[in-house]
Amino acid sequence: SDDYCKRTWQESFATSGLGEALGKASGPSTFAYEMKRLLLSSWALGKKTSPPLEGVAFPPPSRAEVYPAGEFPDYEATFEEGIDFCRPGYPTFIKYATGISKLEEWGRWSNGPKVTLTLAKPLNGKFKLVLVGGAFGKNVGKPIPVKIGHMRKKVTFSGWPHPTGIQTLEFALRRPATTIEFTIPHPTTPERDHRQVGIGFLQLRIERLEESAN
Numbered sequence: 001s002d003d004y005c006k007r008t009w010q011e012s013f014a015t016s017g018l019g020e021a022l023g024k025a026s027g028p029s030t031f032a033y034e035m036k037r038l039l040l041s042s043w044a045l046g047k048k049t050s051p052p053l054e055g056v057a058f059p060p061p062s063r064a065e066v067y068p069a070g071e072f073p074d075y076e077a078t079f080e081e082g083i084d085f086c087r088p089g090y091p092t093f094i095k096y097a098t099g100i101s102k103l104e105e106w107g108r109w110s111n112g113p114k115v116t117l118t119l120a121k122p123l124n125g126k127f128k129l130v131l132v133g134g135a136f137g138k139n140v141g142k143p144i145p146v147k148i149g150h151m152r153k154k155v156t157f158s159g160w161p162h163p164t165g166i167q168t169l170e171f172a173l174r175r176p177a178t179t180i181e182f183t184i185p186h187p188t189t190p191e192r193d194h195r196q197v198g199i200g201f202l203q204l205r206i207e208r209l210e211e212s213a214n
Helices: 002-015 018-024 028-039
Strands: 094-098 114-135 144-148 151-155 166-183 199-208
Touching: 114 144, 151 166
Parallel strands: none
Antiparallel strands: 094 114, 114 166, 114 199, 144 151, 144 166
C-alpha cells in the first residue's frame, strides 16, 4: 500500500543516517553514495524473477526471515489495485515477470535492458497506467519507452525511487494485449553489484477510463 511503502521508506531513510549525513556534507557525490548504500541493500529474494546472484557482498538481511525464490505465494488483486512491489509475491493477474530483481524493503529494481510483465488476462480499451517509482544513474531524466500492445509511450523519472514519484500514461488499445514492456535506456551496474539496474518499482496499477460516446 502507499502508507506501507512510505512508512518503510521513511524508516529506512532515518535508520541509515542518510538525513544526518546529508546535513553535514553537500554535493552530488555524497548524495549518490548514500542513496546507493540505502537502496541497493537487498534483504530478500523474489519470485518469478531470475535466480539469486552469488558472490555479491551485501549487508546482512534487515529482517529475521529471508524467503527463498519460489516460496512467495501469489496474492489476490485486481488491475485497479495493482502490483505492490513492496510486498512478497505478485498478484494473480501477473503470469510472468522478467527483468525484475529481488524484493527489497522499498520495492524492486529492474535488472537488464527490458522488463516484461505478462498478464493472465488481457488489457483492452482505454485506461491509465499509473507507475510509482524512480530511476537510477543515467536513467534519471531520460524518457523510458513503455509498450502495451501496439501502443508505445514514454515515462520520465526526475529522481530516485520514492513514494511521491508518480507517473501516469494513457493508453487506448484497439486490440487486447497481454504484455507490458519497459525498455531501459541505460542499464547500469552499481558498485559491489552484478545487476544492471535502471528503474525502481514501488507500485503499478491500471485505472480504467470511460469510453467516449459517439
